[in-house]
Amino acid sequence: MNRLYHFPLSPYCRKVRLILAEKKIEVELVEEKYWEPSTEFLRRNPAGKVPVLKIDGMLLSDSTAICEYIxxxxxxxxxxxxxxxxxxxxxxxxxxxxxxxxxxxxxxxxHERVHKKLMRGGYPDGRAVKTGAQNIKFHIHYMDWLLDHRRWLAGDKMTMADFTAAAHLSCLDYISDVDWSLSAPVKDWYATIKSRPAFRSVLADQIFGFPQPPHYANLDF
Amino acid sequence: MNRLYHFPLSPYCRKVRLILAEKKIEVELVEEKYWEPSTEFLRRNPAGKVPVLKIDGMLLSDSTAICEYIxxxxxxxxxxxxxxxxxxxxxxxxxxxxxxxxxxxxxxxxHERVHKKLMRGGYPDGRAVKTGAQNIKFHIHYMDWLLDHRRWLAGDKMTMADFTAAAHLSCLDYISDVDWSLSAPVKDWYATIKSRPAFRSVLADQIFGFPQPPHYANLDF
Incomplete structure (x- = not known):
């Protein structure tokens, strides 16, 4: 059985989960607290990062290398x-x-709002949170501009670029940090990708101490 | 004519320069102070980063995407x-x-020793420099371990992985921050890769205010 060592709100792990699901590759998910890496985990990936994919009798790491391999x-x-x-x-x-x-x-x-708390790393840095909330606007506008020229982010067809973007945005949406009213084309793009069967597992994620907001798994958000 | 917008001590730019040279693709180098990006530069790459490669009538950015394209x-x-x-x-x-x-x-x-000064960003952070000097030992040991099992870093053949590693190490070697006595196999590997014709342009780099140390371009270092 294929196995993915992952952490639910890691965008890199979500990217791999979405691409595995699109390719209909079944995988057992094993949650890994990567900030307290065990010797066993470091043996699997000396970089001490998730995701790590056990597939075809090998252990693969680095999310981009994994996606290209798939x-x-x-x-x-x-x-x-x-x-x-x-x-x-x-x-x-x-x-x-x-x-x-x-x-x-x-x-x-x-990282500031969720992972720091889970890692017992202290309170969120208010300045970082403010910077992130400001920066996301530039990125939504950039996506809006891309989608004004193209059907999907990288061109006419849906590609890994869409799943990479959706992986990050879905983590932010879990903590209600995406203002979907900023761009109708970006919202439509996300609604289309969110309604794919491959997205189901990501929409079912539950993080201890951080309940899912009602709009998160709602396809009509 | 192909053109590479780059900065001499950027490991990402050096990786692309080395791979272009191995493939015998001629390129005009244009130095770009990426920390003072002009409107023109941001038009070429909205991420505001180097390298940017003008090739085949297109502008490509992101060093990994460029290498895969080549x-x-x-x-x-x-x-x-x-x-x-x-x-x-x-x-x-x-x-x-x-x-x-x-x-x-x-x-x-x-970044601390060179780019901060060039950017007029203040003095090096002593703690960061100490951390970097400590961390490089772990990485040299990891490379030593890889080269104990393999002829090149990723296997039997020389690959982009070797040029990526050499790109980073050559930047550090320019500021005399690599202790080559830590591992004979790593030193031998670097000596082999450094003696390739593709390395000549990188060995000829001169950074204003940071004279080349004598060992840097010496093939018998």
Whole structure:
């Protein structure tokens, strides 16, 4: 049985979960408190990070490496275009969300509000939370601009870039930190992706001490 | 003419420069002070980061997306294996250096000692420098362990993982922050990669206010 060592509100783990589900690859989820890594966990990934995927008799780590591996070994349905320039655009946007959106937004909000408490790392840093809440507007506007030109974030087809963005936004939506009224095209895009069967597992997540807000799993939010 | 917008001591730019040179793709280098981004630069890459590559009539950004594009469009000489599991290992190690090594080491040393001064951002934070100098030992030991099992970092063949690691280490070597006596296998590996023609441009770099130490460009260091 395939196994994914993950943490529910990690956008990197959610990205992998969504892509596995789109490819209809079944996986057992094992929750890992990555901030208290066991020797066993560090043996699986010396970087001490989630996700780690046990698949095909191997342990794979780094979320991007995992997604590329899945795409190469299970090509259907394709989540990457064939043309190299179009692939570069998908990868640019994956990095946009995993690097820039993460440091501008996800880290300032999800890490401060949720993970710090779970790690017993103290109270949220109010300045970081304010910065994250401010930065998300720029990103929503950027997505709005992309969706004004394209049907999906990276072009005409749904790709890994959409799942990467949705992974981050779904973590923020769990803590009610997305103002969906900022952009109708972004809201429509998220509603479409949220209604996919692959999203069900993510919408069922429950974090101890942080009850799901009612709109989170509602497809008509 | 292809053009790379870069900054000399950016490990991400060096990775792209090394891979372009290995593939014998000529490129004009344009230095970009990415911390004072012009409107023109932000138009080229709204993320405000280097490297940006102008190639085939397009502007590509994100160093990993650029490297994958080069590998897909100019397959010879191959810098990625064909087997998906081996490719996942190359990508895991690229992320290891670009994410973990960067935040553990490169950022604490190169950013603090060099970029902060160039940006007029104040004096180096002594605690960060100490942390970086401590952390590099763990990483050299990890590389030593990999090279005890393998000829190159990701396996039997030289890959992008080697150039990613060498890009970071060469930046640190420019400011004499690598203790090569820590591991003979790592020193031998770096000596081999440093002597490749593709490395010449990186060894010729001169940073204003930071003269090259004599060992930096010496192949017998």
């Amino acid at each position: 795409e190469e070994t299970v090509p259907e349905p394709p989540l990457m275009p064939r043309d190299p320039a179009a692939r570069a655009e998908v990868r640019r946007l994956m990095a946009w969300f995993d690097d820039k959106f993460y440091s501008d937004v996800t880290c300032n909000l999800v | 590998e897909e469009t100019v397959p010879e000489p191959p810098l990625m294996p064909r087997d998906p599991a081996a490719r996942a290992e190359v990508r895991r190690l690229m992320a290891w250096f670009d994410d973990k090594f960067y935040s553990d080491v490169t950022c604490n040393l190169v």
